[in-house]
Amino acid sequence: MDYSQYLPSGATSQLSRTSLGDISTPRGFGDEAKKVDEEFSNAELHYSQPISRTTPIQKFDRLAATWEYNNANMSSISEMALLPSYQEIIGMGKDAIPLILDALKNKPNHWFWALKAITGENPVQPADRGNIKMMTATWLEWGKQNGYIAK
Amino acid sequence: MSDIENSFPNIAQEGYTICSPKSIEYNCIAWAADDNSKWWWPDIDLLYYWPENLPREATLETFVAMFSEKGYKICDNAELETEYEKVAIYTNETGVTHATKQLESGKWTSKLGPNHDIEHTLIGLFGKEYGRVAQILKRKKLKIS
Numbered sequence: 001m002d003y004s005q006y007l008p009s010g011a012t013s014q015l016s017r018t019s020l021g022d023i024s025t026p027r028g029f030g031d032e033a034k035k036v037d038e039e040f041s042n043a044e045l046h047y048s049q050p051i052s053r054t055t056p057i058q059k060f061d062r063l064a065a066t067w068e069y070n071n072a073n074m075s076s077i078s079e080m081a082l083l084p085s086y087q088e089i090i091g092m093g094k095d096a097i098p099l100i101l102d103a104l105k106n107k108p109n110h111w112f113w114a115l116k117a118i119t120g121e122n123p124v125q126p127a128d129r130g131n132i133k134m135m136t137a138t139w140l141e142w143g144k145q146n147g148y149i150a151k
Numbered sequence: 152m153s154d155i156e157n158s159f160p161n162i163a164q165e166g167y168t169i170c171s172p173k174s175i176e177y178n179c180i181a182w183a184a185d186d187n188s189k190w191w192w193p194d195i196d197l198l199y200y201w202p203e204n205l206p207r208e209a210t211l212e213t214f215v216a217m218f219s220e221k222g223y224k225i226c227d228n229a230e231l232e233t234e235y236e237k238v239a240i241y242t243n244e245t246g247v248t249h250a251t252k253q254l255e256s257g258k259w260t261s262k263l264g265p266n267h268d269i270e271h272t273l274i275g276l277f278g279k280e281y282g283r284v285a286q287i288l289k290r291k292k293l294k295i296s
Binding site: 071072073074075076077078079108109110112113116122124126129130131132133135 | 154155158159175176178179180181188189190191192194196197198199200201209245246247248249250262263264265266280281
């Protein structure tokens with residue numbers, strides 16, 4: 001069959017001489033198919049965008065990593081807690097509680113300020129202030145008592 | 152370049168030695184106050200350890216008062232004096248940032264927040280993060296019989 005009528009003028013002779021075979025054959029890409037292809041590409045791109053597809057866990061992990069990087073040499077709890085990444089975690093509200101408790105369980109860190117800010121509670125006894133192991137254990141127990149951690 | 156060298160622009164040239172693994176069990180203030188079991192800080196939320204009778208504010212006066220309770224007196228130099236032990240308090244525009252204590256070698260030992268213990272010079276930690284030394288204090292060494 002002669003498909004040259006479907007090709008741009010002047011293209012026929014060049015395409016027919018190519019060593020790749022007969023690529024002058026129409027592939028069925030009409031306007032509708034092109035539209036579907038574009039939409040599919042956009043959907044793929046949208047799916048891979050972190051901002052629109054970030055889960056609370058991913059968001060917490062990203063913010064926690066940034067916070068740890070920025071507080072690497074800090075002793076001041078106030079300075080640590082006022083870092084934007086830490087404040088953003090507090091801004092996640094109650095969604096952040098199980099994530100913080102899980103982080104505490106895996107790797108104790110200074111999450112106490114955030115837990116107090118979100119929950120309004122401080123279960124740590126005065127005698128245990130500054131004792132990171134005891135503070136961690138107390139908050140994990142609080143998590144169990146309040147249904148955030150399975151008993 | 153290590154993360155320590157990234158944070159303290161003078162430290163590579165001044166020289167330093169890492170002396171411990173990283174730990175969040177204690178901080179520089181605890182370390183300078185001879186305690187490696189707690190994180191010391193005068194936070195107003197009452198989360199961290201701070202001597203009960205002292206105000207909870209991160210001012211130089213408060214930290215001088217804390218070390219004074221441990222027998223330190225204000226001192227005007229950082230030179231090694233064999234009969235004395237010394238601590239230095241750093242401040243920047245936010246207030247107190249760090250404390251360090253002098254070793255018998257004349258060098259200084261610091262816990263860098265949740266990071267390592269290191270040996271260093273005072274100038275080694277100067278910079279944006281800790282600022283500069285604002286006060287030196289000293290006390291007579293305890294005699295061990």
